[in-house]
Amino acid sequence: xxxxxxxxxxxxxxCGTIVRVDADADLAARMRALGLMPGRRxxxxxxxxxxxxxxxxxxxxxxxxxxREAAAIQLLPCPVEIGCA
Numbered sequence: 001x002x003x004x005x006x007x008x009x010x011x012x013x014x015c016g017t018i019v020r021v022d023a024d025a026d027l028a029a030r031m032r033a034l035g036l037m038p039g040r041r042x043x044x045x046x047x048x049x050x051x052x053x054x055x056x057x058x059x060x061x062x063x064x065x066x067x068r069e070a071a072a073i074q075l076l077p078c079p080v081e082i083g084c085a
Contacts, residue, residue: 010077015043
């Protein structure tokens, strides 16, 4: 069984592949413009305390996104054995 997660719950240092973005048209377009689209592998670099923003790496680009927006991004976490680059 496939176990999906949201970007907002992925621990720092872990990566995953985006499956879909469950957001309104404006937010979905903004996420695509930032490179966060289905098929893209992302890695969580750092999580701010107290429900602050999350730093993620998509390709060679580091982004800071709100947890509310990260919660709209569904992904398939990479197996721990693979490791994230």
